[in-house]
Structure formats: structure tokens, C-alpha cells
Amino acid sequence: MTSGSFPPPQPSATAGTALSAFEGTGQTAGLLADRLLPTAAEALDRRSADRADPEFLGQLVRQPGTLAVLYSQRRAAHDGGHLAFLPARSLPAEWLEGLVVYLGRLPQERTTAHAAPGSDIVLVVLDEPVEPVSAVMSEPAGEGAGLLPEETNWAGFRESGPGLDLVEAGILLEATAIANWHASHPRCPRCGAPTQVIQSGWVRQCPEDGSEHFPRTDPAIIVTVVGPGDRVLLATGARMRSTMFSTLAGFVEPGESLEQAVAREVLEEVGVRVTECQYLGSQPWPFPASLMLGFTARTLDEVAEPDGTEVLRARWFTRDELAAAAGSGEIDLPSRLSISRALIERWFGGPITALEAAAQ
Template sequence: MESTATPPRHRPASGQSQPRPDAPPYRVDRLSEERAREGWMEEVLADDRTLYLPLRPGQGALGVESLATDRALQMVERSVLPAGEPTLHVYLGRVEDLSTSPAAGRHVVAIVHPGAVWGQWKDAGHDGGARWAGLRALAPVLEAAEAELLTQATAIAAWHAGHTHCPRCGAPTTVVQSGWVRLCPQDSSQHFPRTDPAIIVSVIDDQDRILLGANARWGGQRYSTLAGFVEPGETLEAAVIREVGEEAGIVVSEPAYVSSQSWPFPASIMLAFTARATQTSVRPDGEEIIALRWFTRAELAAAVRAGDVTPPTPLSVARHLIENWYGSSLPEPQASPATDGAGPPVAGR
């Protein structure tokens, strides 16, 4: 049993490679200084090697969809783009040379047209048989650089869609700096994309158990780590302590940063922490969190195998926190004899 003074162990899940300490934590160079330079976007658009990522207004929380095949983004060259001025284009960056994406070593620009324009383009056979889908559906299957491109494109396109007018005077704004700033022509104010910080925390007790909660929106079977938005004027550590206190009714200590994950639903970044519980008598708030459970490793593994507990998706930072504590990848649920792993239970069997 670990002492409460000992920081929680952050063991990488088995089979997961660790990044080199000298490697950049990204695969797309956003060239932020270059993209702010006057004339930069024109140079990129004139480059025949530049690729374009088609986006359109879509369904769901973000209202943005991208064109993709089953395993990759459908990026296209300028020669096959629809005629006419797009609603928006945004410079995303240059993909690293070592990427396995066809975009390796090339500039990529996100380009937004209304759905009707893309429909005509698709009817002309320029889509290569790809489909329209959102970030949630595509991110798990994409190559790393392409997942990074789509996350960035989705976030910035969603921001543009919701910030078309100046918040000071209400005048329509214009897009400048390669799609990364909106300028008000009336008062000359500049407006930048927003990112809302949110903390997410694995709470560990003196018996090395982890605390997981069921959110009211999930129906009671999916359990995850606790999370919440950082409030104005609040430190990240204070947000960890406050959110756990509000959602679980306990005090935690020693908040320790682990990692982060972009979460553009619509404009957040998840900042992952661990913390030590100073007590174990928990109380769900009854509004956001409807159930709380302490798990040993054996208890969590058994619950997941039996299908009694559904963990967060493998790509989420919540899953990363849980598997850091667990010490390896979580087990897969065992198939029900009534389904043979193929579908819902068959009536009468």
C-alpha cells in the first residue's frame, strides 16, 4: 500500500511506445509566424503541391463534417476543387516528411463550401467515393498526422461558424492571417479562436484504488474519471480540487499534471491530472454524476470483461489516465453467448 505522501504511479500501458524526449509532440507544423505574414496564403494557394481538406456544414454538436474514406482523409488538389469562392479557407500547416499520409511534406488548407456546392462536386465524380463524416467517427481510424489535421480543422471551422460578427459593435468581421484571425472593419479589433481549458483527474486512494463516476448523460453503465471546466481566475490545481469536491464530495491533495488532449467539442483542451484522495466516503452530486465507485485493478478488469462497466474510448485522455493506473491496456468485454459477439441479444435465447 502506497503512502499518501507518495505520488501516484504513472505506468505506461503495455505495448504503447513512449515518445522520444527530443521529438516534437506534433506531426503538422502550423508555421504560425509564416501564416501571419501578408501574402503567405496567396503563396500557399498558388503552390501546385498544396492539398485541400474539404469541409462542409454538418450535423451534431460541432456542425462540421469532413470528406474521408474508411481509413484516410480525402484531401484533393486545387485542380479538382469546386468552382467559385469558398465560404472559408484556413491554413492548417505542413505535414512532416516522415508521415505515412499522402500529405507528407505538403501544405494543407481546409476549405469550406456549402453542402449544395459539394453535392454538385460529388455528382461530378470528384470525391473518389469518399463519405462525409464528423471528427468523432473519423479520429479513431486516421493516421496520426491526419487526425491532427482534422482536429485542428474541425475546431477552427466551428469557431468561424459561431463568430461571424464583432462582439463589441456587432459588425460583420473579415477573415485575415490565413484564417486564424477575424478583423472588425468598424473598430479594428482583432478576434482570435478560443480554447476552453478543462481538467480531468484520476483520483487514487490509500489502497491504490481508482475513483470512477457515471455521468447522467451516459445512462449509468459507462464509468470514467471526473472532469470539469476551469473557471476564470482559477489555477488548474484549484480546479482539480474544486471539481472533485463538487462531483464526489471529497477533498483531494497533490494534484499532478500528466498530459493533455485537444477536445474540440466545440473548443476545449483536456488537461489530465492525478490526485490523492484524503477520504473515501464519496457522494455523487446527483445532477452531473449519478454514481461513484472505487475500483481495485481486479475489480475493474472483472467489471469490464462482464460488460457491467463500459470504460472511456481508447483514444480519450480519460482512458489514458485509467490505463496509466491499471498498468496496461484494459481487457476487452467478453462476448455474450446470446450474441456470439455479433450483435444484440436474440429474443428467447
């Protein structure tokens, strides 16, 4: 495959980044248990049957207790480093006449500190980010500006993710994914007519031919390759900085199984033939629309040869070698927000953060 279709690189690590909210949750993300990935236990109830009702969303946004997350130009409104949850019914009518999507209901038992348990959450997509009144100063404040806390700032998952709790992280990933899809799929793929949003934001329908179009997610595999001596194979992608070593990854092609995609990508990128392929867990990565499917695979090959286009360097590490290289600052590892880091640390047997922090 070409480098242009490669999934966007996952964020690089800031050594010593505190991600305490992601640690020790005791929840499961497939076999990447106890790791940072937003998981089933933290998921919103998306109320699929309810949201199909044409009246559902219009009624919901007028009810007390319904909370809105604002999103614009790939960023969400935050307040003090957390998602800003605003009472939906206090929003300007013109905002609610634009793109509004039902995201789901917060769980009762485990929730974010920043919204009441059981709250319904809607996504309100704005053309332009709105600044709070205090930040507008001499310019006339836009409608709704007075609703926003003074500390409001607009940020994407890569910027704010480290400070979010699991519930907020899941909400922001869902919001990002569905907003990206709407932004890139305004027209009917059959006839080109502008489509209309139905089912509380989860379907677009063509007014000309009645066809319905559903949000799209692009599966991509990501894999730790483990070779002779229990060494792991990490690589530097063409779009990564030269010190970064990460897992191999690539999109699943039409007509291909996940296992075939793993074998093909690893062979294409580093010339290594993998045998056993085990699924470990997944992570939504909506930049713009990927779902990362994490695997580990084994190989008997000793030699890895980068293809020189997608992968520039490939290197085997023992655990001691990886600890030393990361600890000395010789190499960088992927961010703890990423499934690639979770995969590496599963092979490693524990967190590597302490080693990086010690190198500072």
C-alpha cells in the same frame, strides 16, 4: 457549475475496437507516454510567421502539391475511412473564395500514408457537404463533385477517429476546432459588426473598429482520483449511459488555477477532497472548443457522494475489480480515443481492451 456547462461526454468504447494506428508510437504526450493522443511529434508545422502574410494563402492554394481537406457542418470529407486530401488548385474558385484556413505543413520524417511528406494542408469549409458524382445520380452534380473520390463520405472525429493515423487525427482535430470557432464567432464582440477573416484563417478582424479576435480554446480539467488502497474513483455522469464509468471532469473557471479547478470539481461532484495533483498530458477536444488537461490526484477520503446532478454514481475500483467489471461487461469504459481512457489505463498499468474483447 451547472450541468449545461459540463464538457461534452467523451465517446464510449466499442469493446474490441481496433485502434492499432494509435498504439506503440513511442511518442510522448506528457506523462501519458506511448498513448493514443496526437502528440508533438505528429504535429503539423503551422508556419505562424508565414501565414500572417496577407498574400500567403492565396498563393499557396495555387501551387501544385498543396492539399485541401474539405469540411462542412461538423464533418470532413473522407475517402475509404481516411481523410480525403484533394489538390487545392483543382478546386472550384467559389470554394476558395469562402472560408479557407491554413492548417500547416506535414512533417518530412513522419507522415500519413495518405498525403506526401512536406505537403501544405489547407482547410476548405463548405456550406453544404458535396456528394461525389456517382452518388448524385439523377440530380445535377454540384461544382467540384467530380473531384471527390467515389467512396467519399462525410464524418466527424468521433466516427472516423478510430481508423485514422495520428497525423490525420491531429489534422481533423485542428480542422474541427478552427471551423467551430469561425462558425460561432462571425461578429465583433465589441460592436457587433461582421468580422473579416485574416492571417490565413487564424484571426478575425472588425472592419469598423479594427479590433482583432483570436481563436478560443476552453480549458477543462479531467482527473483520475486515487484513494486509499490505491483504488481509483470513477463516476457516471448525468449524460452518460448508466453502465459507463469515467473520470471526473469540468471547465476551468476564470481566475482559477488548474489545480484549484481539479480540487473544486472533485469536491463539487463527489464530495471528495484531493491533495496531490499532478499534470499528465492534454488532448484537444473541439466539441465545440475544449482542451482537456489530464491530471491525477490523491485523496484520503473513503466516501464519495455523487452530487446527483452532474454525477449520478461514483465507485471505487481496485485494479482487479476494474478488470473484472470491464471484462464481464458489467461496466463500460470511455473510448480509446479519449484522454479519460488514457488516464484510467495509466493508473491501471496497461491497456484494458483485451479484457473487454474477451467479454464479447
